[in-house]
Amino acid sequence: MNIEHLKLFVRIASTANISLAGRELNISPAVASAHIGKLEETLGVRLIHRTTRKVSLTDDGKLFLPHAQEVLDSIETAQAAVGSGAQTPQGTLRVTAPASFGRMHLIPAIPVFLEQYPKLNIDFRFSDSILDMVEGGFDVAIRDAELKDSNLHAKKLADDKRIIVAAKSYIDKYGAPETPSDLKNHKIVNLTGLEVWDFKGAHGVTSVKTPNYLRMDNGEAVRDACIQGCGITLTATWCSYPQLESGELVQILQDFPLATDCALWAVYPSNRLLAPKVRAFIDFLAERFSGTPYWDEKLSGLVV
Template identity: 60%
Template sequence: MNIDHLKLFVRVAATHNISMAGSEFGLSPAVASAHISKLEESLGVRLMHRTTRKVSLTDEGETLLPIAEEILANVDVDRSSVGSGSLAPSGTLRITAPASFGRMHIMPGLSGFMAQYPKLKIDLRLSDNIVDLVEGGFDIAIRDAALNDSSLKARKLAQDNRKIVASPKYLEQHGIPQTPEDLTHHQSVNLFGLEVWQFAAKQGTKNIKTNTVLRVDNGEAVRDACAAGLGIAITSTWCSYEKLNAGELVEILSDYPLKSSTDIWALYPNTRLVAPKVRAFIDYFIDYFKDNPNLI
């Protein structure tokens, strides 16, 4: 079996897209398709079902995938053992990330990452919509959420510390709530669908339905509306640290911790062989966020 054809096969299995996988190796769609056909011919079996939207593995393809990953992993080990090392990450890395977090924290870190890996090109989609990683052909999905997709692998990039905040102007006009129950007498600004706030209590979760006066679909908009005095809000430190440091927002109810299982995660396809560019991106940003503790 041709090792390059196996590498392409593994990436097609991860992306479900021959053209996209081929582009990572500098191959045109026609050449990439031809390489897969040659692999099938050499094995005497059909490995993939091809449609206009995506490709999926046949039973034979599913059988081959772990074998191919094992072969390629062993090839990498053999190369390292004789001093050749691993190839520098190259090709195009496709990433999807939440709009606010991507703009505020991924974008500033990209300059150093791309300087370290000059052979890489980046396609970055910033969207607050949950994008299907495999269907969309992405290598990495950054999620600010609790994990619930066991079909993907994940590595934690950073903590997501959430606080209840208000502007000094609002607190001067409306007073400072002393308990979570007091929130029902105050105005709040919320993301859509997050009007009920959950607190961790000794007897279990305490749910408080807030008096929402403004709903928006963007975390920065929640932060700015809160700073303008429109109401109390829940915000992530990574989103509001500048306004907290400047005194435009202040934390309240700090003695009543929120119940939250969210963190900043990097999700990627669940294959045994992780693409070097994926590993490089994740390792880089874990270190990057460690060096910027006030942002997270």
């Protein structure tokens, strides 16, 4: 079985486009199509559906994909374990991360990382949707959600502290809620999927279904709407620490902390041998965000 054919198949699964996958691997569309035909002939099954507009995996293709990815990962790990690769991570590192966290905290860190590992290049996919690691061909996923897939491993990078905030202009106009139950009488700016807020109290956890005055699918957009006085929001300190420092946003309901146990994780496939490029990236982020992360250090004394 040809390894280059496997690489092409994995990229087609990610891009849903034979020509695009071929360009990524520096081969023409005609050659790419021929390679996939050879792979299907070798396996004796059809792996992809071809139409004039796009391609998609067949049921056999979906079954074959994780095995193809595992073979490629094992080969890359084996190659990196000997020779110059043992000391120098190299190749393309594919990473997916939440859009806001990626822009605010990964992009500023990348020049330092790539200076340490000049033979690496990085392919980022920033999205607030959780992308499938196998189908996307990702080496690492940065996530702030609970790991549910037992076929993946995760390393904690930092705590993900959540607080309730509002702009001073909003408080001056509408006042601040004194208890979580008061939120039903206020304008709320929500991140899609986070409309129910859970608070710790003397008698346990209280869940409040907040009204959607505004709802958006991006954390920075939610924060910015709140800055403009559109309403109250639940935010991560890593997202809003500059505005909390400047006073554009202030914490409210301090006596009612959120009942959350969130963290930022580096998630990766559960291979017995971890590719050096993956280990280097995870170790770099773990060191950068270790202890009290820098965004929470900046907020010492400003939030509880």
